[in-house]
Amino acid sequence: MRITNSMMASTALLDESRASQQVYQLTQESASGDLITQPSDDPTGFGTLVSIDQQLTVMQGRSTAASKAANDLNTASSALSSASNLLDQAQQLAIEGANGTLDAASRANTATSVNGLVQQMIEIANTQGSSGYLFGGTQTGTPPFDAAGNFTGNNGVTQVAVSDTMLVNSNVSGADAFTAAGGSNVIGDLQALATALSTNNVAAVQTSITQMQNDQNQVTAVMVQAGAASASLTASGSVLANAITATQVTRSNLDNAATPTVYSDLAAAQNSYQAALSVTQQVLSLSSFTSSAI
């Protein structure tokens, strides 16, 4: 083939252009740390990254929701534990009040203590969590128990998603814990005990002793439900955390440029570019005009 000067120049330029493109691509990868910065880098890989990012976002959202709901359930459980303790104290006061040696004035004093417990119980039943009242069902915006102890909430259940298909309860029923919906009206029973004590009705006080036990069992049963739901959410949170870590590793394997490889490739590409430049320089300086005529 007959070789002309423009052939040498255009071939050298093409080689230089290829070498510089490679340096550019590898510089981008080493600077960003990502193998895939745009869809055309790896169309299938980019689609997979979008999918992985979506999974990560959803799992992180579920993990956050599960953790928040578990905290609220722990708060509810702790409130129910306090309620149980209150009922224990009320039962002790009932036992004292049922003592036949006690006079009416002493029972009236005990009634005052029980009335204090009633107020504390109402406060406990109106405990608030991260997003409103915990024992009002879905009626979270207003206190579920009024000053007289009447229930104004509902029995609505709230749930959070921990997977595509699995939902876990994120509240417990205040109605079941404190009202006749659960079997006994806890606040009403405490009020009845206070009335029996203040009216010196020993028989009614004695009935309350058993009632306090029943109430305590009722509150404890809901507390167990809260604990179980919280444990379930915490366990789901751990599963999600492991899944998030595994997914992040998958993402990293797909997208992260392996630093040593990229750096060595970059060094090789730079050498190749440098060589292409030197070759171009030498080729273009070759001419019989320069060597003999001039």
Place this chain on the structure above:
Amino acid sequence: MGGSLFGLLSIAQSGLAAQTAALDATGQNVSNVNTPGYSRVTANLETIKTPNGYDGGVDVSGMQRAFSALTFGSMLTEQGLGGAADARSTALSQVQSVIAPSTGSIGDNIDSFFASLQSLETSPSDPSARTGVLDAATTLAQSIASAASSLSSQRAGLATQAESLTTTLNSNLAQIAALNGQIAAARGSGNEPTNLEDQRDQLASTVSTEIGAQVVTDANGDYTLLSSGTALVTNGTAATLTASVGASQNLQITSTLGDGTPEDITQNVTSGTLGGLVEATNSDIPGVSSQLDQLAYNLSTSVNAVQSAGYGLDGVTGRNMFTQPAVVAGAAAAMAIDPAVANNPSAIAASSTALGLPGGNDNAVAMAQLADQPLGASNNPADAFGAIASSVGNLTATANSEQSLRQATITQAQTLNSSVSGVSLDQEMTNLDQFQRAYEASSQVLQTANTLLGELMTSMANG
């Protein structure tokens, strides 16, 4: 038979003239070594035939241009394909940057929207969580609408580029037709207009990059430039091309040769920059736009179905999250927050019943779970976006590979053509030496003939 000293003078003179012409050609070649489109010339030297068979000397019969129709045609083909690949690659890179910017892509906004619904799950009555959902929904709708609008603008921009390109093309075609006339006239008067032919080839090369071209010159010297299944130049007549935006915003290219009827050649324009622009405008971008419309339609419909079934904090039901599109076409560009929920965080329907207000979250859970559910008959929302991005990535990567391949094949074709037509300084240097020596020798012959004639005159005068 036999020569004469006067004949020798004439031979020497013809030698000097011939070597001068050859040196002139070499000088032309050297000075045009870097001139685009220049074809090297050589002086055609031939012996002057005389009846006695010798003493005619040398004659310059003309200047010949080094040209191969085969290598030139192959270069035109590759330049046409390269022009299309360049234009399409550039257009698709822009599409890619619209669909998948490095941050804040539609995919990111889909993720943020569903993440905001997950936050609402645990705080259904919290105004900030509701505002978060509304903001995320607004951003998502805006990003989809803005991408659709950018694609439309880009399409319009490519059409404008095509219109401007046809103006340049028409000028180039007219120049080729004019050169055809000048070349024919020069040949008619016995000249070899190599510089005009170079100019015409250079213009044909430009036209090929613009729309793809093949050149046919028959034995009579009739010249035809063909492209896109039609003749754009026939001898002194050039076609006029027009690019316009037709039905469905598609680019339409018509060609009118001379006073002929305009011919719609859109389907055949597949080569050159114009071919790339037609493919990007009429096929690539509409394809991406329709995928985006499908995503917007499915996403709006799915989210609206759940949102409208639930109750806002104000106890009102039946309100959509996004303006419900009636049809798929145009759904992306029209995507927006429904006026019934705009600026009204309370309208986000977190509860499926009025009784469940304000803490009921079942509807919020159902909306958040849409993140993992198929949209219509396809993937979940993020994967549906991923499929669009992958498809754009595939188109762009293919176009980029094609562009890279064409760079190489163009260089190869240019190299082959240059091998025939290009200037080699080494060769010219050798020629320069060769013709210089020949000139010196002819000069010596002239001097010898002159000396001999001088001696003859002297002896005649003395005799």
